[in-house]
Amino acid sequence: MxxxxxxxxxxxxxxxxxxxxxxxxxxxxxxxxxxxxxxxxxxxxxxxxxxxxxxxxxxxxxxxxxxxxxxxxxxxxxxxxxxxxxxxxxxxxxxxxxxxxxxxxxxxxxxxxxxxxxDRPGLMPIVPSLSSEHPQFILMDAGANAECKPINLHQFAILASYYSKRVLGIESPRVGLINNGTEAGKGSSLTKEVFELLASEESINFIGNIEAKDLLTGIVDVAVTDGFTGNAVLKTLEGTAKEFAKFLSRTLKSGNLQTKLGGLMIKSALKESMGQLDDTKQGGAVLLxxxxxxxxxxxxxxxxxxxxxxxxxxxxxxxxxxxxxxxxxx
Structure with a gap:
């Protein structure tokens, strides 16, 4: 029990x-x-x-x-x-x-x-994506630590990778480091040092740097970052999904008769698709x-x-x- x-x-x-x-x-x-x-x-x-x-x-x-x-x-x-x-x-x-x-x-x-x-625990939400093959990814850290040292992000990657394996059942989770470019030499002094640590970490499947614009494509199973950046990314994704749904609804309701009829025809399919972005179905964020x-x-x-x-x-x-x-x- x-x-x-x-x-x-x-x-x-x-x-x-x-x-x-x-x-x-x-x-x-x-x-x-x-x-x-x-x-x-x-x-x-x-x-x-x-x-x-x-x-x-x-x-x-x-x-x-x-x-x-x-x-x-x-x-x-x-x-x-x-x-x-x-x-x-x-x-x-x-x-x-x-x-x-x-x-x-x-x-x-x-x-x-x-x-x-x-050294420090990290807050780990599971975020829905738009990929049918990889419908969710882990964001770590999403706000527990606004300022981080390289060891923190190194440990975040290991913790989240184990969670992905044991709880989500992903055999070899793809771990990416959120950065301002995909090249290995890109980023701040923090991300450059973290890149080297993750690249040499044998317990994870590190695929390199990733850009925030690609997160919803299912490019990774685990996205690693500091808590300040992670929280900003999470709030941006949540806000964009909610506001886009409102925008789409207003557009369909305020259009001409043809638009309204089209909206009725796609209503069920659209509801199902938007439901894929419903983060409440994922549970909560875990303090790992x-x-x-x-x-x-x-x-x-x-x-x-x-x-x-x-x-x-x-x-x-x-x-x-x-x-x-x-x-x-x-």
Whole structure:
């Protein structure tokens, strides 16, 4: 039985969407047990009797306005910190939260703790692509570390490659370094040094530098970068996909009769194609480099998105990926 701690008060739609996502996960997987941390009265009003769910009352909540490290140190009775502590103590094996990203990353680092010999953990989302053959890729790091040293990106590549192998089932993940050109000599002093490290790393399949414009083509399985660049790339991709969908919808609705009829004819196919870019189906972002799985769900997660984050946590536990990473770095 996989035991997963849930921050039931984190996120824009908590606790209703969180509870609904949990109930959906319990209905689909008979090998998970969920411990929900949050206001007991609020949670009990949303949950009927269920043998594989428990509620642990936490009187405090980490808000979106809280300073991350201060919140972790001062709000020890918050749903987020208590859930993380339960993982550290071995009561649960993983944590899922849609709450304050910075505070959750701080909880992973300060409460759960890093794997031995890992310099800094990295935040790893799975991003949908437009390739039918390679419909997704890993972006590592996507915001945990704004400033990085070469060793960080080197370790990010190894961690994400192991995740791709063990969790996503890709035998030899193609690892690329995001740069301002594909030539080996391109880039900053950081990327030049990282290029040399990755090129000599035998545990990964490094294919060289890649440009951000090619990410959605399925050119790599793992795209490595620093957290500042990764976060900018991720937000650009998310924003472009959402705004393009709105633009296309406005164009079809505001056109002439011929345009509107054409829109109706392609509506189902278009919906299916745009659904390929729906990042909520991927789950959440994983903080790789800590001792236990930590999944950061979208702050705006609805029930389906949170269900997928729990599904992802279960997959990570089932795969044994964290143990494999730990063994490599030890």
């Amino acid at each position: 996989y035991k997963i701690a849930i921050d039931a008060m984190g996120g824009d739609n908590a606790p209703k969407a969180i509870v609904d996502g949990c109930l959906q996960a319990l209905a689909n997987f008979d090998d998970i047990f969920l411990e929900l941390f949050g206001d007991q009265g609020s949670l009990e009003s949303l949950i009927s009797n269920h043998e594989r769910i428990s509620i642990h009352h936490s009187p405090d909540v980490v808000t979106g306005e809280d300073e991350p490290v201060r919140a972790v140190r001062r709000k020890k009775e918050s749903s987020m910190v208590m859930a993380a502590q339960s993982v550290k103590d071995g009561v649960n094996q993983a944590i899922v939260s849609a709450g304050n990203t910075g505070a959750l990353l701080a909880s992973g680092l300060l409460v759960i703790g890093r794997l031995k010999n890992i 480099g800590i001792k236990h799985p930590l999944i950061k769900a979208h702050g705006s997660s609805n029930a389906e998105a949170f269900y997928n984050a729990i599904r992802q946590a279960r997959l990570v536990l089932e795969s044994g990926a964290i143990e494999t990473m730990a063994h490599h770095f030890e």
